[in-house]
Amino acid sequence: MLLRKKIQYGRPGSAILDADAAGMRPENLVEVRNLQTHFFTDRGIVKAVDGVxxxxxxxxxxxxxxxSGSGKSITARSLMSLIDPPGRIxxxxILLERQDGQIVDIARLDPFGSEIRAIRGADIALIFQEPMAALSxxxxxxxxxxxxxxIHEDLDDKAARDKAIDMxxxxxxxxxxxxxxxxxxxLSGGMRQRAMIAMALACRPRLVIADEPTTALDVTxxxxxxxxLRELxxxxxxxxxxxTHDLGVVAEIADEVAVMYLGRVVERGPVDDIFEQPMHPYTRALIRSIPKLGVRGRHRLEAISGMVPHPSNRPQGCPFHDRCPEFMPGVCDRIVPPLEKIGERRDVSCLLHSDVEALKAASEQETTSDE
Ligand SMILES: Nc1ncnc2c1ncn2[C@@H]1O[C@H](COP(=O)(O)OP(=O)(O)O)[C@@H](O)[C@H]1O
Ligand code: SF4
Ligand SMILES: [Mg+2]
Known part of the structure; x- marks a missing residue:
């Protein structure tokens, strides 16, 4: 069923890369660089993923x-090259180091081709929010x-059945x-979810993408x-x-965090650094909105003011500027903050941490060419 959704054809250029040319860090399995996935609708282009x-x-x-609406699911589906029309990368x-050490750029693969089919399941598996999206x-x-x-292992029916029961x-x-x-x-909803996870994990993928898998489930x-997931x-x-939209879950299970807003990563880094020293006002707002442990009933969540705009209404300058408590007039509404490296595995996209003067000239040019 994963293959049910068919899409566009691969982009030109070779998808198989030389390790040196790709410049991937050896500790990374996947590196996503400046990914853009857009939907070409009758009402215009929706930039769901806009430079992730x-x-x-x-x-x-x-x-x-x-x-919700920040582009998380479309990013996940891009990694599997499963984008429905009228969308495409x-x-x-999207560089992936395969089992044999070969580096492949998934963004360049033909989404109908044999290479991506071999990658789906064997290298990358997707656990959906809604089990029936994956199960027939x-x-x-x-x-x-x-x-x-x-599909991925040379096992006879009996051996494959035993393995399925084991999963x-x-x-x-x-x-x-x-x-x-x-x-x-x-099956009940929880059992369907388990069946889908068993299917996703059956081939021991090197990467499992879990797209809000717990949202619809009870706490137990x-x-x-x-x-x-931790044990496996x-x-x-x-x-x-x-x-997930829930930073509390991330605190519990993640080693690293990437915070997305309106189709971009606005901050990323090791989980402890992000919680101890969040640099982006949006990350700080998300942290403030986590329910405090041990405070029952009366504790009120600090909601983030306003809503995520639709990608077709992207604000000028910083995409977060109309909700940001640290908004700098004449700066944040004019200059698009770049994702700046501020430490080992640590990036942030906020003008409070950029050289604004140096960016001003470049942004004038960018604004003109966007129009
Ligand atoms: N098939 C589609 N056609 C047009 N826009 C879409 C389509 N799928 C998703 N989008 C838009 O892409 C944006 C990001 O969606 P999504 O990745 O599902 O967000 P998230 O998972 O973070 O809630 C949303 O604004 C959504 O409206
Ligand atoms: S660039 Fe400006 S508006 Fe955007 S997050 Fe930073 S301070 Fe807020
Ligand atoms: Mg989603």
Whole structure:
């Protein structure tokens, strides 16, 4: 079912890169550089992902956080080259180090081609928010997991079935030997979620992308799934990209964080640094909006004022300027802040941390050419 959604054709240029030419850091499994994924609608171009850059370290968890509409899901789907028309990856790089050490630029692959099909599942697997987006209602969950296993591994039916049962056991599916023959309509929401996770993890991908997998679940099932991801991660050296609007979950499970706003990464860094010293006003606002532990009932969340604008209404200058408590008139509404490196694995995109004077001249030019 992952292959159901078909899309555009690959961009020109070679997708297989020489390791030196790619310049990837050896500790990274994936490097996303200036990714742009746009939707060409009747009403204009929606820049859902508008220059996203971040890296996924090997064997670690990166949390991608931001309010609804900030481009998290489209970023995740771009990594699998699963963008529905009228959308497509317009520019940028998605470099992946494959199992054999080869470096591939996913942004340049033909989304219908055999290379990306081999990558989906074997290298990168996606856990959806809604299990039925990945599961078919007309096949048993066992047949779907077995099919996934057999695409990537040379196992006979019996061995693949045993492996599928084993996967279902590991995701705590009750009565796995029987439930393997169940259809989705025979399963509860939590069991469907487990079946989908079993399918995603069946081929031991090097990267699992979990797109708000816990949002629809009760707290106990959420905790089980988070524990399971952690356990599989330490055993298989798997990287996890965990997408959520909840910075509290990120604090619990992530090693690194990338904060997204309106199609861009506005801050990223190791989780402790981000919580101890958030540099971007949006990150600070997200941290203030986390419910405090131990404060029951009366504690009021500090909501972030205003709403994320639609990408077709992107404000001039800094995309956060109309909500920012530290807004500098004449500066923040005129200059687009670049993502600046401010430390080891630490970037921020805010003019409080940029050389504004040096940017002014460049931005004048950029504004003119945008129009
Ligand atoms: N098929 C589509 N056509 C047009 N715009 C889309 C489509 N899918 C998503 N978008 C837009 O892309 C933006 C980012 O969406 P998304 O990545 O789903 O955000 P998030 O996952 O952070 O909530 C949203 O403004 C959304 O309206
Ligand atoms: S650039 Fe200005 S408006 Fe944008 S986050 Fe920084 S201070 Fe706020
Ligand atoms: Mg989403």
């Amino acid at each position: 850059s971040f890296a996924v370290p090997k064997g670690k968890t990166i949390g991608i956080v931001g309010e 317009v520019s940028g790089e 209602p007309v096949h048993t969950i066992g047949n779907q997991i077995i099919e996934m296993i057999q 279902l056991r590991r995701v705590d599916m009750p009565k796995a030997e029987q439930r393997i023959d169940a259809y989705t309509f025979e 099932t959420q905790a089980t799934i988070l524990d399971l 991660q330490s055993r298989d050296e798997m990287s996890v990209m965990f997408i």
